[in-house]
Amino acid sequence: xxxxxxxxxxxxxxxxxxxxxxxxxxxxxxxxxxxxxxxxxxxxxxxxxxxxxxxxxxxxxxxxxxxxxxxxxxxx
Numbered sequence: 719x720x721x722x723x724x725x726x727x728x729x730x731x732x733x734x735x736x737x738x739x740x741x742x743x744x745x746x747x748x749x750x751x752x753x754x755x756x757x758x759x760x761x762x763x764x765x766x767x768x769x770x771x772x773x774x775x776x777x778x779x780x781x782x783x784x785x786x787x788x789x790x791x792x793x794x
Contacts, residue, residue: 729756
């Protein structure tokens with residue numbers, strides 16, 4: 719998501735799908751999903767499809783994400 723707001727990036731389209739959640743405890747959840755996107759960053763085309771994982775934790779009453787990763791899906 720940081721790249722989407724970077725002034726060197728141009729996002730033409732973006733969608734999320736196939737959400738899955740695994741609760742690790744009452745305040746921690748691992749979320750996985752697919753992102754389909756079109757655009758460029760720094761003049762380079764961004765991957766058309768990625769599988770993402772984000773860990774979310776409730777800290778002091780707020781949800782924060784201390785971990786996030788994306789894996790490009792080749793040929794997509």
